[in-house]
Amino acid sequence: MSATLDKLTTVFHDVFEDDDIVLTRETTAADIAGWDSLRNVMLMRKVGRTFGFPIDTSEVTGLKNVGALVDMIDRKKGA
Amino acid sequence: MSEPTGLLGEVFADLAARHPASLRGAQEARAIEPARFDATAERYLGWLRKARGDAWLTSSVNAYVQFSTDVIFAQADYEDDGAYAHDSFAKAHAEVYSQRHVMDEYLWGVYLTNFLWVHHMEIMRFFQDRFLAPLPANAHIVEIAPGHGGWGVWATASRPDVDLEGFDISPSSIAIASSIANAAGVSDRVTYTLRNALDLAVMPEASADAVICSFLVEHLEQPDQLFAVIGRILKPGGTAFITGALTAAQVDHIYEFRRESELIVLAEQHGMRVRESLSVSPQRILPKAKFLPRSMAMAVTRCAHGFW
Ligand SMILES: C[S@@+](CC[C@H](N)C(=O)[O-])C[C@H]1O[C@@H](n2cnc3c(N)ncnc32)[C@H](O)[C@@H]1O
Numbered sequence: 055m056s057a058t059l060d061k062l063t064t065v066f067h068d069v070f071e072d073d074d075i076v077l078t079r080e081t082t083a084a085d086i087a088g089w090d091s092l093r094n095v096m097l098m099r100k101v102g103r104t105f106g107f108p109i110d111t112s113e114v115t116g117l118k119n120v121g122a123l124v125d126m127i128d129r130k131k132g133a
Numbered sequence: 134m135s136e137p138t139g140l141l142g143e144v145f146a147d148l149a150a151r152h153p154a155s156l157r158g159a160q161e162a163r164a165i166e167p168a169r170f171d172a173t174a175e176r177y178l179g180w181l182r183k184a185r186g187d188a189w190l191t192s193s194v195n196a197y198v199q200f201s202t203d204v205i206f207a208q209a210d211y212e213d214d215g216a217y218a219h220d221s222f223a224k225a226h227a228e229v230y231s232q233r234h235v236m237d238e239y240l241w242g243v244y245l246t247n248f249l250w251v252h253h254m255e256i257m258r259f260f261q262d263r264f265l266a267p268l269p270a271n272a273h274i275v276e277i278a279p280g281h282g283g284w285g286v287w288a289t290a291s292r293p294d295v296d297l298e299g300f301d302i303s304p305s306s307i308a309i310a311s312s313i314a315n316a317a318g319v320s321d322r323v324t325y326t327l328r329n330a331l332d333l334a335v336m337p338e339a340s341a342d343a344v345i346c347s348f349l350v351e352h353l354e355q356p357d358q359l360f361a362v363i364g365r366i367l368k369p370g371g372t373a374f375i376t377g378a379l380t381a382a383q384v385d386h387i388y389e390f391r392r393e394s395e396l397i398v399l400a401e402q403h404g405m406r407v408r409e410s411l412s413v414s415p416q417r418i419l420p421k422a423k424f425l426p427r428s429m430a431m432a433v434t435r436c437a438h439g440f441w
C-alpha cells in the first residue's frame with residue numbers, strides 16, 4: 055500500500071466517520087455508502103488541506119476511482 | 134419504482150458509470166413523482182439531444198456534474214467565510230456571462246438541474262401547476278434572463294396559443310435558448326434578444342400578460358430595480374413566475390437573500406401580490422451547516438383591484 059493511499063484512508067475515515075473503510079485503487083463512489091456529491095466535495099476539500107495544495111473542481115469531477123485520486127495527489131506533490 | 138428508460142435511462146446509466154457520487158440526488162428527484170419526472174426529463178432531454186447532436190450525453194452530463202460540484206464547493210466556502218465570495222455584477226459579467234465557453238458549460242449544466250436537482254424538480258412542478266396551467270389564452274410572455282431557455286420553451290411547447298419574448302445579458306444564453314426553442318419546434322413564437330434586464334424599464338408599461346424571471350434576483354447588486362421592471366411591464370392582473378436563491382452560494386450570486394420575506398416584500402413594494410409561494414431546500418446539506426440553501430418560487434399578480 056502506498057503512503058499516499060495510507061494517508062488518504064485516514065481522510066476517508068474522517069470524512070465518512072467510519073474507521074472500517076478499506077480503500078483499494080479500484081474503489082469508486084459506488085462502493086462506499088454515503089459517497090454522494092456532498093461527501094465528494096467534503097472529501098476533496100479535506101484532501102487539499104491534508105496534502106497541502108488547493109484542488110480545483112474541474113480536477114475532481116473526472117476522477118474515475120481512488121487510484122486516479124492517488125495519482126493526482128502524487129503528481130501534485132511532485133510538482 | 135421501475136428503472137428509467139429512454140433518454141433518461143441513458144443519463145442515469147452514464148451517471149452510474151462515470152459519476153456515481155452524483156446519481157443519488159437524481160434518483161431522489163425522480164422518487165418524488167416518477168411519472169411527472171420521467172415526462173419532464175424525456176421532453177427536456179429530447180430537446181437537448183436535438184440541440185447538441187450526437188455528443189449530447191457525455192458533454193451534458195459532464196456540464197451537469199461540473200456545475201453541481203462547483204455549487205457545493207461554493208457553498209462550503211460560504212459556510213467558512215459567512216458571505217458570498219463576490220458582490221460585483223461587473224465582475225460576474227466579465228468572468229462568467231460574457232465568457233462563451235464558461236457560460237455555455239454553465240448553462241447546459243443548469244438546464245439539467247431543472248429536474249435532476251430534487252428541489253428544482255419541486256419548483257418545476259410549481260411552475261407547471263401554479264403558473265402555466267392558469268395562464269390566460271393567447272398570453273404574451275416576457276422572459277427575463279432565460280439562460281438556457283428551458284422554462285419559457287416549456288411554456289410555449291405546452292401552450293400553442295402563447296408567445297414569448299426573452300432578454301438575457303449573455304450571448305451564450307441567446308444561442309443556447311434559441312437552439313432549445315428550435316429543437317422544441319417553437320421558434321416561430323419565441324424570440325431572444327441580448328439585453329440587460331434593467332434596461333427593460335423603458336419597455337411600455339403593462340405590455341406583458343405574464344413574466345417568467347427565474348434565478349436572476351440573486352445575480353444583481355440591487356434586486357429592487359428588477360422588481361420595479363417586473364411591476365411595470367406586467368399588465369394589471371397579469372402573473373409573474375419569479376424564483377430566487379436564498380443563502381445558496383454560486384460563483385455569480387452576489388446578493389445574499391436570507392429570508393423568504395425579503396422576496397415577498399420586494400414584490401409587494403412594486404405593486405404585486407404574492408398569490409402562492411414555495412421554498413425548498415436540497416434533501417442533503419453539508420453537515421453542521423449554518424446556512425440552509427433554498428430555492429424559492431413565487432406566483433405573483435400585479436394588483437388590479439386596489440389591494441390585490
Ligand atoms: C442562473 S442563470 C438562470 C437561467 C434560467 N432562468 C434558470 O432559471 O435556470 C442566470 C441568468 O441571468 C442572466 N443575467 C445575469 N444578469 C443579467 C442582467 N442584468 N440582465 C439580463 N440577464 C442577466 C445570465 O446571463 C444567466 O443567463
